[in-house]
Amino acid sequence: MDTRFNKRILLILAILGVLLVIVFIADLFVGSSKIPATEIFRMLVTGKSDNQIWATIFFNFRIPKAITAVLAGAALSVSGMQMQTIFRNPLAGPYVLGISSGASLGVALLVLGFTSRITNQSIHYFGNWAQIMAAWIGAGLVLFLILAVSTRVQDIMTILILGILFGSATSAIVSILQYFSHQSMLKAFVIWSMGSLGNLSKEQLNILVPCIIIGLLFSFMFSKILNALLLGETYAKSLGVNIKLSRIMLFISTSILAGSITAFCGPIGFIGIAVPHIVRIIMKSANHYYLIPGSLIAGAIMLLISDIVSLLPGYDTVLPVNSVTALLGIPVVIWIILENKKISSPD
C-alpha cells in the first residue's frame, strides 16, 4: 500500500510536469501583439523567423516573461510552503505576513530615496544588485520581526494580524516616500508595485535565475528539517534539530526567494498561500520531499495561468498580474479559513 502511495505521488508530479510544459507553451502564444500560431510553432521548433519584429517580440519578450513567470511562481509557492511550516500556520505566506511589503520598502527606499543621487549609468548594472539586496534586507527584517513576536505569542491569529500590521506600517512608510519623491521616479515605482512579469531585462534575468535556484536548493536541502518542524519546536529539538540555525537558514532562503521576485516583479500576492494548500490537498501528504517539488511546479503553473488571464486573450488591454493572482488566490484563502474554523483557538 505504501508503494502505491509513493507511486500516486510520482504520478501527480509527472502530471504537474506535463501541465507545466503545456501552460508554458500556451503562455508563449498570447500577448498584446498578434503573432500567428503557425509562426510561433515555427519559432519554437526552428528558433528562427522571417519576420524580424515577431522574432524580437517572441525571443526578447515572450520567452523571458514566461521564464520569469515560472521562476516567480515556483519561488513564491516554495517560500509560502516553508513559512506555513515554520510558523505552523496555514495562512502564512510572503504576501500576507508582510514579507513582500518589507521587500517593497527596501526597493522604495532605494528607488525613491537614493537613486536620484546616483547617475543613471552607475545604477544600470550595479542598480540591479542594489535593488535585489534592498529587497532581501527588507524581507529579512520583517521576517525577523514576525519571528521575534511569534516566540512570545502562540496564538496563530495574533501573529497573522501583527504580520498584516507590519505590512501596513511598511506600506505607510512607502506612501510617505512616494509623497516626497520626484514625479518620474514615482511613476516607475507605482508601475513596479502593480507587479509585472514582463519588464525584466536580460541582465535582471541573469541575476534572478541563479538567486532563485540557490533559494530553491536551500529549500530542498532543508526538507528533512521542515518535516521535523511540522511537529513543533519541542519535538523537533528532541529529534536533534538545531532550531536556531535551521530557522536562520530557512529565513535566508525565504528572503532570497520572496525578496528577489519582489525586487524585479513587484509584490505578487496570494500565490504563496494558495498553491501550497492546493498541493497538500492533491498529494494528501505532509512530507516536504514531495510538497516542495509539488509547490515548485504547481506555483509555476498557477502564475503562468495568471499571466495568460491577465493578457485577456482577444483584447488589447493587459491587467496587472497582481490583481489576477489576488482574484484567483483569495477564494482559496477564504476556503482555507472556512475549512479550518479551529485555526484561531490555541490548543
Add this chain to the structure above:
Amino acid sequence: MIMNMFDNILMIEKLNVGYGDSHISGKLVFSGINLRAKKGENIAVIGRNGIGKSTLLRTIGRLQKPLGGQIQIMGRDIRHYTRQEFARLISFVSTEIIRISNLRLLDLVAMGRYPYTGWTGKLDDNDHNIINDSIHLAGIDNLKYKSINEVSDGERQRAMIARALAQDTEIIILDEPTAFLDLPSKYEIIRLLNELSSIPRPQYYIAGNRQDMAYAK
C-alpha cells in the same frame, strides 16, 4: 564497555531546575534533585501542579538548561553529547496535541528515525523494520495509513509513543502522556507503557502525572 557503568543509565546529582539561563538571574523551581535509574526501570514523577515535574523532565531532555548540578547519561554529562548523539539517547513525548492535516501515522512514526538518516531522510530496510515494529508494539497497525487528524486522542498518543520507540533511545521521557485523555484511554496508555518496559528493549520511562499513576495501579 564495562556493564557496571551502564547499571545506572541515568544519574542526577544536586540538580536545580527552573527557568532562565544563568545561575543568578534564573527562576528556581525545584532544587537538590538526586536520582539514579537503571535499565528497564519505569519511573513516575509525582507531585502537585507547578512543583516542577515538567521542568525537571524538560531539563533531563536538554530542552532547557539546568540551573545547577549534574545530569549524566551512560556515565557522561549530557552537555557533552552532540545533538544527534543525544537524540539517539532520549526521546520525548509531550501533551502537545499534534494536528497536522495529511500527516499519516506511518510518516509520523517514521520521523523517529530522524537522528539516524542522512540529509535526504532516506529510510533503509532496517529503518522500515524498526518503524513497523514500533507501530506494532503501540498497537496501531490498522491505523498506520490514517491521517493524524482523523484518529482519536488516545490513538494519536499511541502514535506519538510509537514515534518515540522508533527513535530507538535508551530513555523515553513522557511528560503527562495521558493528559486530555478519557479514563479508558488513560488506562490503555499506562498499560501500554508497562508492557513496553517488560520487553527486552533498552528503554525505561519517566512519566509525569500523579493521576496516571493512580490508574496504573
